Each structure stands twice: as C-alpha cells, then as structure tokens.
Amino acid sequence: MSTTKIPLLGKTLDELKTLVAELGMPKFTANQLASWMYEKKVASIDEMTNLSLKNRELLKENYEVGASAPVHEMRSVDGTVKYLFRTPEGDYIESVYIPDDDRATLCVSSQVGCKMNCKFCMTGKQGYTASLTAAQILNQIYSIPERDTLTNVVFMGMGEPFDNLDEVLRALTVLTADYGYQWSPKRITVSSVGLRKGLVRFLEESDCHLAISLHSPFPAQRRELMPAEKAFSITEMVEILRRYDFSKQRRLSFEYIVFKGVNDSLVYAKELVRLLRGLDCRMNLIRFHAIPNVDLEGTDMDSMIAFRDYLTAHGLFATIRASRGEDIFAACGMLSTAKQQAEKNADNN
Structure with a gap:
C-alpha cells in the first residue's frame, strides 16, 4: 500500500457516496466502486472498467484500492x-x-x-x-x-x-x-x-x-x-x-x-x-x-x-x-x- 494515497478498501457505502460527491462524480459511482472491491475484488482502479477513463484518472490522483499481498x-x-x-x-x-x-x-x-x-x-x-x-x-x-x-x-x-x-x-x-x-x-x-x-x-x-x-x-x-x-x-x-x-x-x-x-x-x-x-x-x-x-x-x-x-x-x-x-x-x-x-x-x- 502506498503511504501517499488513500485506500478505498474498508470504506462503507456512505463514505464512498461522500467521496464521489466531493469529486463531482455521479451518485451511482459509489455503488460501482463497492461492487468492484467487495464483489469482484479488483486490485487496481484501472480494472474498474465501467467507470469512465476520466473518473478513473481522477480517482487515481488521490486514491487506490489499497490491497497488498502478504510478505x-x-x-x-x-x-x-x-x-x-x-x-x-x-x-x-x-x-x-x-x-x-x-x-x-x-x-x-x-x-x-x-x-x-x-x-x-x-x-x-x-x-x-x-x-x-x-x-x-x-x-x-x-x-x-x-x-x-x-x-x-x-x-x-x-x-x-x-x-x-x-x-x-x-x-x-x-x-x-x-x-x-x-x-x-x-x-x-x-x-x-x-x-x-x-x-x-x-x-x-x-x-x-x-x-x-x-x-x-x-x-x-x-x-x-x-x-x-x-x-x-x-x-x-x-x-x-x-x-x-x-x-x-x-x-x-x-x-x-x-x-x-x-x-x-x-x-x-x-x-x-x-x-x-x-x-x-x-x-x-x-x-x-x-x-x-x-x-x-x-x-x-x-x-x-x-x-x-x-x-x-x-x-x-x-x-x-x-x-x-x-x-x-x-x-x-x-x-x-x-x-x-x-x-x-x-x-x-
């Protein structure tokens, strides 16, 4: 996990809703984020393919999924x-x-x-x-x-x-x-x-x-x-x-x-x-x-x-x-x- 970016993993749906609203994204993006992490368990924001490229790039500026493998x-x-x-x-x-x-x-x-x-x-x-x-x-x-x-x-x-x-x-x-x-x-x-x-x-x-x-x-x-x-x-x-x-x-x-x-x-x-x-x-x-x-x-x-x-x-x-x-x-x-x-x-x- 990076120390500079904020993990999306662990955020509740309400927290994800607040996050996407602050970034000016559609409300339904919060549900998409939750689905990608908790249902599909992706490792990166790039894998969230039903988000627009613009929104993925916007997310990546300050956020990451936040998953890290055992050492x-x-x-x-x-x-x-x-x-x-x-x-x-x-x-x-x-x-x-x-x-x-x-x-x-x-x-x-x-x-x-x-x-x-x-x-x-x-x-x-x-x-x-x-x-x-x-x-x-x-x-x-x-x-x-x-x-x-x-x-x-x-x-x-x-x-x-x-x-x-x-x-x-x-x-x-x-x-x-x-x-x-x-x-x-x-x-x-x-x-x-x-x-x-x-x-x-x-x-x-x-x-x-x-x-x-x-x-x-x-x-x-x-x-x-x-x-x-x-x-x-x-x-x-x-x-x-x-x-x-x-x-x-x-x-x-x-x-x-x-x-x-x-x-x-x-x-x-x-x-x-x-x-x-x-x-x-x-x-x-x-x-x-x-x-x-x-x-x-x-x-x-x-x-x-x-x-x-x-x-x-x-x-x-x-x-x-x-x-x-x-x-x-x-x-x-x-x-x-x-x-x-x-x-x-x-x-x-």
Whole structure:
C-alpha cells in the first residue's frame, strides 16, 4: 500500500457516496466502486472498467484500492497457513488460515501489538504500536489466495478488537452489508478480554458472535494472567452479558486456555459453573502453546477431557479446540516477533 494515497478498501457505502460527491462524480459511482472491491475484488482502479477513463484518472490522483499481498507465509503439515503482512509504516501483523473439513476460518488481527499484556500472549510482549485501519483489517481477507473459500472470520489475531472498535465495526459493516461481502453475522466472531465501554457498544451495534477471553474464574488469579481484569472484572462483565439475549442469532462463548497446575483442576471447573450459571454460552478449552520466557505449560489431554466432561455434565457446554499449526509459530504474535527480531539483528550487523 502506498503511504501517499488513500485506500478505498474498508470504506462503507456512505463514505464512498461522500467521496464521489466531493469529486463531482455521479451518485451511482459509489455503488460501482463497492461492487468492484467487495464483489469482484479488483486490485487496481484501472480494472474498474465501467467507470469512465476520466473518473478513473481522477480517482487515481488521490486514491487506490489499497490491497497488498502478504510478505511471507508459513504452511503447516495440517493445512494451517500463517500469513505475515506489512503495514505502510513497516510494522508486521499476522493472519492465520485454518481449514477444517467443510469449514475454512481466517483469524485476523486488529492492531500492531497489544496494550493488554496478557501473561501467556506473545503479542502482548511486543507492546502496542498502532491500531489497524478498516482497510488493513479487510486486506487480510482480501489478499489471501483462499479468500473465496472462507466460511468464517474470527477477530482473534494480534491486538484487542475493543481497543480499536471504530475500525473493527467499520470492517464488520463492510463484511455484512448488502453492498459489501454480504456475510451473515453468524460467520464472524470477535474475541475480547472484555473492555467495559467496548463490550456494551459492540453488543448494541453488532450482531456478530462474541468470544470472551476468560482463563480463570477467580478475579485475583485472572488479574495475574490478564492485567485488564483490574479495570473491568470478569464478575462485572458477566453481569452485563446477562442483560443480552444470546439464545437466537448471536452466540456467546468463553475462551479458556488450560495451563498445567494453574487452572486445570476441578476446583476451577466448579467455579466456572457457578460464575456462568444461567448464562446462555459455551466454553472453548484451548491447550496452551508455549512461548519464550513464560513459565506456563499446557496441561495433558486427560485433564482437559475431565475438565470438559465436568462442565458439560453440569450444564455448561464445553469443547476442546484442536491444536493447529504447532510447527509454524502457531502462537499468536510469534511470527511477527521473529521477523522484527531478524530485522533488528540485520540492522545491527
């Protein structure tokens, strides 16, 4: 992507209407632009052949589609692909393509780095650099070879989506709008540690699925794992979630990374049942992928199965998420961290 031209990608139909009006183009040009990008997925303004040559040249003076291909990719033996994108500022972000039978999911990033600094997350160790624009978020979908076979998108990559909610909501609008990708909100999940203002706004303004990073039902321990607990406790969060209906279109799930000897005993399972009793939700149990310089380990499968079975037997539906891509820097943030470190080392030599 050029740093001097403005990307058209990520603009809503209303924004495109404003743009063409300012340029003195016919109103219907906005719909044409949306169709070329979100339906036909062109790479350049020159390909928009039903626009007059004059209007294409006018657009190109200050605008571009704004799509850019991944700069690197790693392919796993299980079919998982991790893509590395570079922003105009030279930062790196990751997306992960996960094929699974009849599903094809893309995990996208919403920020460069992250402010949340969760103990178990490599992205958090990078610190926060920038929030992505809607164009940069959508480019992760727009510019991969598998884009037309995707069945689901999850905002579970680098960054905290609720810390960049304006741009995330703009991207969700394009993904679900009639003029955009025309996806059902049921195909999209947004994952968050839970930020109070962002949570309420997301629940009010979007119908997409919600996944909350939980990882411990005990506030004091969750605070050690996830500093965001200090500002907005899991108990407060659950009380807010109880005000909303998750029985129909939108699904509520909780992500629970299971750490050996930390949160994998039935004491934790019992407290989860107590905390979430009566809330229409599901629990996704995730085995921990080790990251450098963090004294946490993944638990064994027998413990995970016992944990899952206890939850399900007591009314809290739980699944164990299959580990994918362990041979290709599977943990979020590891590939971008490795790339950044390699460039620093090259600069120092």
